[in-house]
Structures are given as C-alpha cells and as structure tokens.
Amino acid sequence: MMTRRGLGWLSEAADLPERCREVWADDPRRPYALPTGRLFDVVVLEQRIGVETFDQLERHQMPVGPVMADWATRQIGFFLFPGSRAPFDRTLASESSEPPTYRYLGSNSLAVVPGPMPLSGDRYTWLRAPAKRLDNTPTHAVTLAAMLVAAHELVLRADRYGEALSRRTAGDSGKGTDRDQ
Template structure:
C-alpha cells in the first residue's frame, strides 16, 4: 500500500521508527522536516512547493523548528502523526556538532583514522556526496582557530561545521530521487561518547588539503 503521494506506508513507518530510536537510544533531539512528493510528471519535488528548493525533502518546514525538537518518544510520535512521510532532522549544536567534508575527503580521512584507532562517533552520508563526522558540541566555535594552528587556513579547505541553528538529515530519509541519507558509521553503544573535534581535525584537514591540491593540479 502507498499513501496519497506515492510513498510506501512501510517506508513512512520506518521514518517514525528511526526518529523514535534516535530520541530514545541516543537522546538526540528530533524534528520533522519537508519530504519528497511525486508530481504529475512523475518527478519528485519538495513538499515546500518551491521550484528552486535548494534542499528538496531535507529542510525544516516551520519557522519555529528550533523550539520543536524533542527526545520524548510520545512527542516524536505526535509530531509525525500529521505527516508521517516527513524527513527526520537532527538539530546540531545541542548533543553534537557535525564536521562536514566532501565524500572523497571524508572517506580518505575515515580510513586513516580507523587505521590509527582514533575515537570516532557516528559518520553520516548526507545529500550532495558529503560526509558528516559527529563530534562534541562547541566545535563550530573553535574549529577555525584549530585549523589555523595546523597551518590550514579555513578558507582554503572544503570543511565546515554544523553547530547551533543547523541540522543534519538522518537515515532513512529520502533526499534525492533514488537516494537516502545513509550511515557510513552507524550509531552504536560503542560510539555513544563522541570525540572532541580536535581529536579528528588533523586527519580531516589533511584529507581536505589533499583534495584541494588535486583540484588545483587539474
């Protein structure tokens, strides 16, 4: 069976189940976001109705969204009652920040960090071929200075941090036609305690620097 916009009910149930798990198991605030609808042409479009939407199916739908996040399972279930197809958004700057790099740089950094047995939290594969490394809150304020100390001017790297006022799109949200947000490293009991951004930044900056050098050489 499908709902009125062609989304299988099985999938909308998965969205709610995931949202509840994030709230209950990780104590992450959860917020419902926009979703993809199938138009008359059969092409998915964002529920917000904007033809030029920059994040189809992957952004907040209410101006007061920052005040609506909850870690209460009953509250999460109520939020998804009206639109069970809503994307699952996790606000940043509360229980975690997220260091955002390209997928290529992130995969290189991740492989190096795993070989070095560095502490790692969850790592999210996000829209636009990005990897997001979950770290302790407060990273957004200190990462630019940490990069300068490493000799890596922040403006020279494709690296940013999502902190207060930002959000990430959590699996199994559909973000583009045929795609879903995915975990590169799933949340598990073993990575419940997040690393400080400083513990990962050297490897992330190195990988982003390699990517920037390769781009200049082309």
Template sequence: MEEPIGVKEAAQVPRQRAESLLEAAVRYAEERHWEVCPGTWLEPAGSGRRCSCGDDGCAAPGGHPVGDDWAGGATGSGAAARRMWSRQPDAAVLLPTGRAFDAVDVPESAGFLALARLERMSLPLGPVTRTPDRRMQFFVLPGAAAKTEDLARRAGWNAPAIGLRGVGEGAYVVAPPTRIGGAGAVQWARCPTTANRWLPEVEELIGPLAYACGRVAADARDGLS
C-alpha cells in the same frame, strides 16, 4: 605509503538498517537521546516528485526544515517523535546540532580518506553520515563548530579553502534514511553504536580531517592544471 584517493576498501559503508523514517526518528530519540525534528518531504508532481516546500528549484528536495522556527519543534521524546512522524511519515529526519553534538562537514572523498587514517591511528570516532551530494559529517562534542576554523588554521590549513566546515548551534544534519530528491538517501558511513556513544573532541579529529581535505583539494587542483 599513503592510500590513494578514492580507494574505499579500508572504509566501507556498513550495511544500512532497514527501517522507516518514523522508526529511525524514535530510535535516535530513545537510544541516543538526540533531539529530532521533522523536515520537508517528497510529494508526487507530474511524472516525478518535488519538495513539499513547493519550490521547483529547491536545492535539497525533501531534506530541509519546514520553516524558520523549525528548531523549536525538535523533541528528545520517543513518544513525541512517534506522534510527529505518524502525522507525516515521509518527513525528513533532522538532527539539530549544537545540542547533543556538533559535526565537522567534509567532502566525501576526504571523509573516506580520513576514516582510514583515523581507524589506523586508533583515534576515537563518533557516528559519521554520508549524504547524496557527496559530503560526510563527523559527529563530535558540542562547541566544535565555533573553533573548527581556528583549529584548522593552527594546523596550517584554511578550512573554507579545503571544503571543511563546522556545523553547530542553529544548524542541523539530515539523518538516515532520509531521501533527498532523486539523488538517494542519507546513509551512515559509521553507524551509531554503543561503542561510539561517547563522542570525541574536535581537537582529536581536526588534524586527520584537515589533512585529508587538503590532500583532496590539492589533487583536484593538480588535475585541473
């Protein structure tokens, strides 16, 4: 029997590590050898807070790059990361993709469904993030983004139509514990551990991920009909 959409008991979000953005950035660089880059941050504005970019209509307040040349400022050095976040402790932690890893981005409901299936099938799994806008990013080996749509098509799915996309060279994921506006903080749905240091190939995950996205999309269409 298939697990019902929205039931997350089989894929609970783990307890999040209590640490500052500086501590997280240094840990990612030193422990995972991921490059990190400081992004924008939230600053006081009247009775609330707004993005440091100054755009009142910012789509991701406190959770995006500072400028177009942001990728050139990324570092894999823990010492350099400490200096960067010491200057601006509230800066978002951005992880450039296409370097140590790519990511497959899916709707949150599909992500939880896929997690349950992947774990039940004992398939390899890397770290997975969960964002306040209800998306999840599954970390996979670099090069995945360029072939994600084709792999999904071969499996019988239209990736854009089901909300599945690859995130690769020139892009980034926002890392925990970055807060995005008033929506909350990015979390780990599956934390980086010694057990998932070696990332899976996208080919190993695309079937369960595409199936989960397709099922969620179909349920959404049925609910509107």
C-alpha cells in the same frame, strides 16, 4: 548498524523524541531532521575529502563519533560533542594556513540524519552509526580537524598528480612509436 542506545540518544535530539522514534519504528530507513547544538554538532565536508578523512581516522584507529553520508549532495557529516567548534577551529588554524572548506552546524541548525537502518543505495546512510551518547572529549574535535587537513592535502596531491599524468599522456598521444612507423 545503529545500536538501541545509539537510537535512543539520537532520537533525544529531536524536538519530539517520541515522534522521532515512532517514525523510525514505522520505517527504519527514513531520514529525520534533527536540531544540532544540543546533543551534537556536525562538521559537513565535501564527499571526497570526507570519505578520505573517515578512511584515515578508521585506518589509524583514531577516535571518531558517528559519521553520515548524503550521497545526493555528495557530503559527509561528522558528529562532534556540542560546543566543539573552538578546539576544532583552533586545530585547523594551527595545522594549515589554508584549511579546507567545511560547514560547522552548531546551535540553531538542522541536520538530516539517516534512519537507524538505511540500505546501501539510500540517499542518507551511516558510515559509522551511533552506538552510544557522544563523550565530551576534545580529542574527537582535534583529531577530526588534524585528519581533515591531512586528507585535504592528500586529495589535492592526488589531483595534481592526475593532472600532470593527463598532460603527459595527452602530449604523447600525437607521437608514434617505432612500431607505428
């Protein structure tokens, strides 16, 4: 659940912060389009990679800011301090020669964010709602990039295992066992 400080910080990113707070006072589930690059940037990942990245960050108690989900487009957005692109990209490049696909929303972009109190079935929800203003610490961007690469490799490995298992199972389906004969 979003804290009052988190709501205040997030609504300050709006072109008209008071209007944003009014909309959320009327309907706390309502998503709102906010410009990125002023108070936060957002790294957007495909859902499977994003959920695994978030899970690993949480499981290992690593630093992570707000994280949102757009279930209709199957995307996860990680909030970073504005201007974090350079350390994020640098870490990705050092961790992998083939980094996973992502979109980085900085200046001159918009992100549709969940309202302060979405319900579990809503299109836009928080995996981790804002609790306070983002800190200007490079560890968030570096940690996110490193865990993104690790999560991507884990998902790829799971996919390869699943494909191999399917091929073996399909190859065995035409053969009878002693009991079948």
